[in-house]
Amino acid sequence: MTLLLTIYLMYVIMQTRILALSMQQTNKNMGVKLYTLDLSPPARSVMMTCDLFNVPFEKITVNLLEGDHLTPEFLKKNPLHTIPVLEDGDVTLHDSHAIMQYLADAYGKEDSWYPKDVKKRALVNQKLFFNISILFPRIRNITYPLIIEGNKNVDPKRYEDIAEAYGFVEEFLSRTTYLAADHITIADVAALSSMTSLEALLPIDAKKFPKTTAWLTNLKKTSFSKNQNESGATALGELIKKYLA
Numbered sequence: 127m128t129l130l131l132t133i134y135l136m137y138v139i140m141q142t143r144i145l146a147l148s149m150q151q152t153n154k155n156m157g158v159k160l161y162t163l164d165l166s167p168p169a170r171s172v173m174m175t176c177d178l179f180n181v182p183f184e185k186i187t188v189n190l191l192e193g194d195h196l197t198p199e200f201l202k203k204n205p206l207h208t209i210p211v212l213e214d215g216d217v218t219l220h221d222s223h224a225i226m227q228y229l230a231d232a233y234g235k236e237d238s239w240y241p242k243d244v245k246k247r248a249l250v251n252q253k254l255f256f257n258i259s260i261l262f263p264r265i266r267n268i269t270y271p272l273i274i275e276g277n278k279n280v281d282p283k284r285y286e287d288i289a290e291a292y293g294f295v296e297e298f299l300s301r302t303t304y305l306a307a308d309h310i311t312i313a314d315v316a317a318l319s320s321m322t323s324l325e326a327l328l329p330i331d332a333k334k335f336p337k338t339t340a341w342l343t344n345l346k347k348t349s350f351s352k353n354q355n356e357s358g359a360t361a362l363g364e365l366i367k368k369y370l371a
């Protein structure tokens with residue numbers, strides 16, 4: 127009798143475990159929701175990250191030019207009213223870099239994109255912060271006054287800031303093959319989206335910045351860049367030209 131009860135209990139436990147595992151699998155395959163816009167460099171970083179980790183995403187376009195990001199509904203998701211925003215089950219995340227880190231941890235199969243080793247990871251984080259604090263703001267410093275505030279008089283200093291940023295990238299790439307290591311990481315993906323928009327503001331001088339030029343040329347050939355970055359970066363470049371004309 128006790129044996130039968132034990133066997134029955136083991137059977138129930140096994141069935142529950144199988145059900146839990148299959149539900150986990152179903153959740154993973156259901157994909158995520160992404161509030162995004164192709165023109166936006168940080169949004170493109172996240173779309174590229176979904177692409178490279180094979181995470182299907184429902185694309186919800188947030189038109190910043192029409193104020194979609196200022197609706198009460200969107201502000202509940204992100205009080206900072208910025209895109210991208212990711213929803214994955216009960217998790218809602220803003221900031222492209224936090225989202226990329228999450229996607230790598232939750233869906234990445236290869237450790238190398240966002241290493242688990244604390245020292246290697248710290249170097250990737252450092253370059254993600256370089257993107258947040260240097261590369262992206264140097265796009266925004268020109269595009270925000272130009273496109274949102276309608277101010278065509280761009281301070282020439284803003285272009286010098288971009289050239290300085292190219293110099294930083296060149297220096298990093300003289301130390302390692304990619305920004306944070308001798309292999310590609312999510313920091314390169316974040317910087318790729320910024321650099322493809324910065325070059326629309328100030329073309330990269332291949333003689334002055336040969337390593338940066340080669341790095342960017344290589345990254346632009348990847349399928350994640352072609353699928354999720356190329357057309358948005360081109361469209362932003364055209365929009366900038368139109369506003370500067």
Ligand SMILES: N[C@@H](CCC(=O)N[C@@H](CS)C(=O)NCC(=O)O)C(=O)O
Nearest residue numbers: 166167168207208209210221222223
């Ligand atoms: N650090 C943020 C920056 C996001 C950001 O500023 N996104 C811009 C579009 S490129 C935006 O949503 N701007 C609208 C606003 O600031 O109101 C990230 O990486 O997600």
